[in-house]
Amino acid sequence: MNVPPSFASPFAPTAPTSPATAGSGAAARIPGQRLLHSPGPTPIPDEVLSAMHRQSMDLADPRLDRIIEACETGLLALLDAPGCDVYQYAANGHGAWEATIANLVAPGRAVLVPGTGHFSESWAIQTEALDRKVVRVPWRPGYPIDPQAVEDALRADTAGEISAVFVVHTDTASSVSNDLGAIRAAIDAAGHPALMVVDVVASLGAAPYSMRALRADVTIGASQKGLMLPAGLAFVAVGPRAEAVARANPTPRFYWDWRRRRDAIGYRKFCGTPPQQMLMGLEASLALLFREGVGQVLARHARLAGAVHAAVAVWREGGAIDFFCKVPPARSVSVTTISVAEGADPEAIRSLARERFQVAAAGGLGPLAGKAFRIGHLGDQNEATILGALGGIEAALRALRIPVGPGAAAAVAALGAAQRT
């Protein structure tokens, strides 16, 4: 049998990753660390990696049930979702999107999707692919959702076709964060019975969120962003109104069905074998968040995002790059999308930053592909990782002769001022 060359060694021959590969005889070692500043997947803390580095249990082991229960309790606490149920899936965020569509929306009925960028549009397209109608509130590039437009669209639904409003809290592509309280108020003002469904995949564990205060009916999350895990675990928190709508929905469904997942037995909760190591990791990551204190976690994200914004505000003075999000209070604490003027290539910036300066940033998505790059600043980040990222990216910009002001120095000043006693 021929073994493909990449399987001949347990380590890929040309992909240096971290000092851990030193001595493997395969990868060239990079000294120090490569900083990961993608807004997902985000860096995985050592505590989470070691929690996952454990042997599987037999499916009847009561310790497995305890881990699943700890994850459920922890997620509901983090979401501030008392009285809700949480259903977890061995899936990425798109799986939780599909679960929500399958359970809440009968074919022929509609959802309202206010445009936030690439992610709201991807969710809308997935909804249409499953034979449900989508009413769009048009995306305004660089701006958050206009709550008045949401209210108007709901008032215009005189036939009562719309079952739910699908809202993306932070659109990871545009780096715009939306005012969820204003959207709740718009649904209330329209007097429309639509359910409020919120995607917090990119904001949970970074920006404040309370399912209770918002009276949100469903919240959707995934593991690989603020929760600091690999991709592969997604969840929905479901309130009583949404449970009732799901129960009355006749759509055929099996794997995604919330009714099947209401069960004390782990094997049935997951509609099959639970992804044990992901759950071990989630238990550890929730413990990290609660030990630091959720308030402190959110304050850290705000402070680090402030440093990134301070840097971009100075870089943009050179005239070649700019914030994609035009409204400062709507700039996300998780990620910053940076538009690049014609003539400068964001992929060249990213590739030089990664390969030469050991800073891995993300690219532009959807309509921003080739026109922007993104700096992720959520999850397991601190002052040093943020300053390292800004320094490396600025070095790449200068190496490519893209005119920018001294932004990294501005970030140092902002962090120093934030700490002044």
Ligand SMILES: *Cc1c(COP(=O)(O)O)cnc(C)c1O
């Ligand atoms: C990343 C992301 C998703 C999709 O998650 P996948 O795990 O990549 O399927 C959905 N919504 C938002 C806002 C995201 O940032």
